[in-house]
Amino acid sequence: MSLTRVVMRLGRNPDAGFPDGDDHHGYVVIAPLDADGKLDVELWRANKEACTVNRFSPDATEAADGWLSHRATRWFFRYDEEEEGPDEPVYRLGDHSMRIGDYLTIHEADGDDLTYKITEATSL
Numbered sequence: 001m002s003l004t005r006v007v008m009r010l011g012r013n014p015d016a017g018f019p020d021g022d023d024h025h026g027y028v029v030i031a032p033l034d035a036d037g038k039l040d041v042e043l044w045r046a047n048k049e050a051c052t053v054n055r056f057s058p059d060a061t062e063a064a065d066g067w068l069s070h071r072a073t074r075w076f077f078r079y080d081e082e083e084e085g086p087d088e089p090v091y092r093l094g095d096h097s098m099r100i101g102d103y104l105t106i107h108e109a110d111g112d113d114l115t116y117k118i119t120e121a122t123s124l
Contacts, residue, residue: 003047003124004033006098008116016112026116027077027106028054029068029098030124037097037121044070053077077106 009026010018018025030052032043044051051068055077066079075093091105091113098104102118 002033003043003050004031004098005029005120005122005124006031006033006118007120008104009119011103011115011117013114016114018114021117023119024056024058026056026119028056029077031068031098033098033121037099037102039070039075039094039098041070041094044068053079 006029007026008029010022010024012019012021030050032040032047032051034040034043048067053064053066053068055064064079066077069076069078073094075090077090091107093104096102096104098118098121100118100121104116104118105113106116107113
C-alpha cells in the first residue's frame with residue numbers, strides 16, 4: 001500500500017461538448033491505493049493531509065486545490081475556498097480501481113457528470 005499520484009484527463013463526453021475528450025481538463029490526485037489500485041481508508045486516515053486534489057483547466061478560474069476526503073462510505077473531492085466550488089462526489093470511487101486506462105465519473109460543481117480517464121499513476 002502506498003500513496004500514488006493519479007492523473008485523470010477529461011474523457012469522451014459528447015453530451016457535454018467534448019466528443020473527443022480534452023487532455024487540458026482534469027485532476028491530479030494523491031491517492032492512498034492498495035495493491036489492487038483501490039482506495040484504502042486506513043492509509044487515507046494515516047495520510048489525510050497528503051491526499052490532495054488539484055483540478056486543472058486552461059481556464060484559470062476553474063483551477064482548484066483541495067483534498068481527497070472520505071465520509072461514511074463515500075469519497076469526494078473537498079475544496080476549502082468558496083470560489084473553487086462545492087465538494088465533488090466521485091461516483092462509486094471506493095468500488096473502482098485507479099489504474100491507467102480506468103474511467104471515473106465526477107459530479108462537477110456545475111451539475112454535470114463527466115467521465116475522466118486515468119492517464120498516469122505513479123507510486124510516491
